[in-house]
Amino acid sequence: NAGVTQTPKFQVLKTGQSMTLQCAQDMNHEYMSWYRQDPGMGLRLIHYSVGAGITDQGEVPNGYNVSRSTTEDFPLRLLSAAPSQTSVYFCASSTGDEQYFGPGTRLTVT
Amino acid sequence: SQQGEEDPQALSIQEGENATMNCSYKTSINNLQWYRQNSGRGLVHLILIRSNEREKHSGRLRVTLDTSKKSSSLLITASRAADTASYFCATDEWGIGSQGNLIFGKGTKLSVKP
DSSP states (O other): OOOOOEEEEEOOOEETTTEEEEEEEEOOOOOEEEEEETTTTTEEEOOOOOOTTEEEEEESSSTEEOOOOOSSSSOOOEOOOOOGEEEEEEEEEEEESSSSEEOOOEEEEO | OOOOOEHHHHHHEEETEEEEEEEEEOOOEEEEEEEEEEETEEEEEEEETTTHHHTEEEETTEOOOOETTTTOOOOEEEEOOOGOOEEEEEEETTTGGGOEEEEEEOOOOEEEEO
């Protein structure tokens, strides 16, 4: 099992550009989520999904969209990148309590 | 909003010593989890303790939970240089339970010197 995979590992965007961060898991987990991690802030939940076709907002959803067309994939879209979205983004999946994290995407918006 | 708050923010010890990290939270929980993050990596689950448990062990890890004080502690015994990492507590929000919505604290950065 590859577990949770994320692409790309690094990305630099200009303000106003859009992009999609990819996340995939091969563990058949129903629950998937996206977090951002900023220095001194811990992890904050952006969006989550409890199954294919079902998504909901977390603590900091503004500026991000998600969709869940399959159990395996949960992409995160930045609609119009802003410097405040410079962060490390983690995708996670879970069957219940324990979450399995991907390696992260380090995003810089200039 | 942040639920768990770890204390201390940073901890530096010698190899072989014990390391204790504390976590306080604000609302009722179903369970509390501890995760480890090595520099530049994703988080790895260490241990989960449910609200009806008071203490749990896993190898060199010991976790306690005091729901009356809304606090937990993580003890790493006989620390090793490889334990150098950031440690986060995470709680689920009451009523959501096993949906998986976790709220993370800001973490304790542990440095174990050889």
